[in-house]
Amino acid sequence: MAFSPEGLHRESLSQQVADQVVEFIRRSGLSEGDSLPPTRELARLFGVNTGTLREALRQLEATGGLSLRHGSGVYVGPNLDRLVMANPTSVTVSLETAVVLIRARLAIEPRIAALAAVHRSDQDVRLLREALSVASTPPDPVPHKSSKPNFHRVLARASGNQILAEIIDSLLTVHRVEQHTIRVVYSDRKKDFEQHSAIYEAVRDGDPDLSFSLTEEHLADILTVAEGALSAKDHPAGVMASRE
Amino acid sequence: MAFSPEGLHRESLSQQVADQVVEFIRRSGLSEGDSLPPTRELARLFGVNTGTLREALRQLEATGGLSLRHGSGVYVGPNLDRLVMANPTSVTVSLETAVVLIRARLAIEPRIAALAAVHRSDQDVRLLREALSVASTPPDPVPHKSSKPNFHRVLARASGNQILAEIIDSLLTVHRVEQHTIRVVYSDRKKDFEQHSAIYEAVRDGDPDLSFSLTEEHLADILTVAEGALSAKDHPAGVMASRE
DNA sequence: ATCATCCAGTGATCCGATCACTTTTAGAAT
DNA sequence: ATTCTAAAAGTGATCGGATCACTGGATGAT
Numbered sequence: 001m002a003f004s005p006e007g008l009h010r011e012s013l014s015q016q017v018a019d020q021v022v023e024f025i026r027r028s029g030l031s032e033g034d035s036l037p038p039t040r041e042l043a044r045l046f047g048v049n050t051g052t053l054r055e056a057l058r059q060l061e062a063t064g065g066l067s068l069r070h071g072s073g074v075y076v077g078p079n080l081d082r083l084v085m086a087n088p089t090s091v092t093v094s095l096e097t098a099v100v101l102i103r104a105r106l107a108i109e110p111r112i113a114a115l116a117a118v119h120r121s122d123q124d125v126r127l128l129r130e131a132l133s134v135a136s137t138p139p140d141p142v143p144h145k146s147s148k149p150n151f152h153r154v155l156a157r158a159s160g161n162q163i164l165a166e167i168i169d170s171l172l173t174v175h176r177v178e179q180h181t182i183r184v185v186y187s188d189r190k191k192d193f194e195q196h197s198a199i200y201e202a203v204r205d206g207d208p209d210l211s212f213s214l215t216e217e218h219l220a221d222i223l224t225v226a227e228g229a230l231s232a233k234d235h236p237a238g239v240m241a242s243r244e
Numbered sequence: 245m246a247f248s249p250e251g252l253h254r255e256s257l258s259q260q261v262a263d264q265v266v267e268f269i270r271r272s273g274l275s276e277g278d279s280l281p282p283t284r285e286l287a288r289l290f291g292v293n294t295g296t297l298r299e300a301l302r303q304l305e306a307t308g309g310l311s312l313r314h315g316s317g318v319y320v321g322p323n324l325d326r327l328v329m330a331n332p333t334s335v336t337v338s339l340e341t342a343v344v345l346i347r348a349r350l351a352i353e354p355r356i357a358a359l360a361a362v363h364r365s366d367q368d369v370r371l372l373r374e375a376l377s378v379a380s381t382p383p384d385p386v387p388h389k390s391s392k393p394n395f396h397r398v399l400a401r402a403s404g405n406q407i408l409a410e411i412i413d414s415l416l417t418v419h420r421v422e423q424h425t426i427r428v429v430y431s432d433r434k435k436d437f438e439q440h441s442a443i444y445e446a447v448r449d450g451d452p453d454l455s456f457s458l459t460e461e462h463l464a465d466i467l468t469v470a471e472g473a474l475s476a477k478d479h480p481a482g483v484m485a486s487r488e
Numbered sequence: 489a490t491c492a493t494c495c496a497g498t499g500a501t502c503c504g505a506t507c508a509c510t511t512t513t514a515g516a517a518t
Numbered sequence: 519a520t521t522c523t524a525a526a527a528g529t530g531a532t533c534g535g536a537t538c539a540c541t542g543g544a545t546g547a548t
Contacts, residue, residue: 012314012500014302022333038529049502051295054531055302058258062303065333070256070530071509082331083341084414089266089309090327097327104407107359108352115351163348167328167411174327256531282498293533298500314499315540 014055017046021056022065025076036066036074062088084166086173093174099226105171106219109152112159112168113199113215114208119160125204127154132196151196155215158203188225195221258299261290265300266309269320280310280318306332328410330417337418343470349415350463353396356403356412357443357459358452363404369448371398376440395440399459402447432469439465 021042036042043053057074060066064079079085093101116124131154149157156168195218202210265286280286287297301318304310308323323329337345360368375398393401400412439462446454 012312014500018333019335022335039531040529051298051503052501054295055299055500058299058302059306060333062306063331063333068256068530069510071528072511073529079331080333083334083337083345083418084411085329085331087307087323087326087329089262089304089307089324091263091266093327100405100407101327104405104411107355107403107405107408108411111351111355159351161344161348161351163344163415164351167348167352170328171407258531283500284498295534296532299531312499313541315497316542317498 013048014052014059017048017053017056018059020046021060022080025080030076032076032078032080034076036076039074042074064088082166083163084170086170090174095226095230098175099223099230101171101175102219102223102226105152105168106216106223108164109156109168109219110212110216112156112161112164113203113211115161115164116155116158117203117206117208117211120158120203120206124154124158128158128200128203131155132193132200151200155199155203191221192218257292258296258303261292261297261300262303264290265304266324269324274320276320276322276324278320280320283318286318308332326410327407328414330414334418339470339474342419343467343474345415345419346463346467346470349396349412350460350467352408353400353412353463354456354460356400356405356408357447357455359405359408360399360402361447361450361452361455364402364447364450368398368402372402372444372447375399376437376444395444399443399447435465436462 021036024045025036030036037045039053039057040050043050046053057066057068061068061077063085064077064082066080067075067077069075120128128151131149131151134150150172153165153169153172156165159165195214199211199214199218202214265280268289269280274280281289283297283301284294287294290297301310301312305312305321307329308321308326310324311319311321313319364372372395375393375395378394394416397409397413397416400409403409439458443455443458443462446458
């Protein structure tokens with residue numbers, strides 16, 4: 001019998017082509033924003049039909065590895081070398097999920113802040129300071145690209161660990177989707193700013209323990225607000241005795 | 245001039261169809277493993293060409309939201325409701341990245357173990373015990389589906405926080421890819437088992453502090469091995485002359 | 489009852505044509 | 519010479535249909 005060691009088609013042709021496209025990008029030394037050859041040319045290059053090639057491109061586009069711009073071209077996306085990401089498919093997130101999300105952040109972000117206090121570079125301190133003004137993501141109706149990164153993202157990046165930064169970024173990306181629907185969290189913007197400032201100073205001064213506890217308090221406060229919104233939803237408006 | 249508030253095509257048709265497919269799945273109450281209508285029928289349903297529909301399906305398949313089986317049908321995948329995931333595109337990971345990965349786990353997993361000690365259910369304890377025998381992923385040449393989840397995955401699930409479980413799962417998924425290339429890490433399987441057992445007991449007994457420290461030690465040991473392999477690669481075969 | 493075969497259902501790929509958007513180019517107006 | 523406008527070229531997006539390849543169930547012989 002034998003498993004037909006050669007020539008066995010485990011995966012679809014379009015999947016194979018997708019891998020070849022990635023390899024092509026790597027081999028060509030292309031990086032984010034660079035353009036690829038036209039689709040018809042790529043199809044010829046890989047010896048497949050334009051439709052098949054197109055499916056491959058869509059697969060890569062779905063994960064942010066590529067960007068297809070109608071009438072313009074195919075470009076390398078931002079997520080090609082990324083390891084952890086938010087599910088691009090996920091739509092709006094329920095308030096319950098938002099609470100779970102914040103609990104997860106409460107579990108891991110303090111430690112990340114402590115790491116940042118130890119590993120942060122001078123540039124990190126500078127970026128962190130700039131991020132203070134951006135604060136928690138301003139309520140943009142349209143999620144415009146390349147908006148300045150928010151404080152927590154920069155903080156995670158300062159930890160010096162790319163993976164941790166990607167994790168926080170993923171959580172905040174999901175969170176952002178959430179905020180478009182429910183504007184509850186982050187009610188007190190002034191308090192937010194003060195807490196961020198305190199964390200900034202602790203990280204700048206290289207105090208891991210203080211950075212840890214301040215971040216913990218900050219997220220605990222946010223969690224309180226979110227949980228309050230949640231229970232307010234479950235027991236609406238009310239004095240109480242409300243069922244539903 | 246105005247921004248033509250209506251009818252403006254921000255995203256491609258295939259992208260819109262992808263969203264419609266997700267909505268269709270949700271509205272139909274389908275869950276993982278359930279089958280969708282045939283592609284031609286779906287194309288008719290959404291009023292697009294089969295090629296366009298196919299691109300939409302590929303986008304969803306790329307993130308594990310769907311599964312297309314040649315000759316069989318289209319099925320709901322495992323990642324439709326997931327929030328955080330490993331980049332499906334990423335190929336092999338360098339040893340340097342593996343070290344970064346383990347450092348990230350060292351930063352967050354102890355806290356997760358502590359949470360598990362507090363929140364674990366009786367069923368979690370049972371699953372955790374079973375996972376002890378599977379130990380750290382056996383070196384499978386072929387990543388077969390539905391293999392029993394490894395200890396760390398089950399541990400994270402016992403934390404009661406879905407997001408944290410997804411994060412750990414993502415890290416281990418990336419890691420698995422890594423192990424296919426480099427078989428260095430997890431050298432001492434017996435020691436691994438003993439440390440897992442100790443963590444299991446601490447979680448079972450509801451001791452968060454002990455669970456924390458044991459997990460921390462366990463990962464620190466793994467990190468040591470990985471860093472050793474890394475420096476051995478940089479300074480091959482050497483007696484010492486170790487720097488750094 | 490068992491097994492090999494056939495066949496209908498369904499996804500995968502191909503081909504070619506046409507539409508839609510973007511960018512560049514050429515020309516006109518100033 | 520500069521600026522604006524319009525045409526044209528380049529490139530992705532969608533369409534329509536035909537054909538191939540795989541799977542799973544039905545068929546039928548043993």
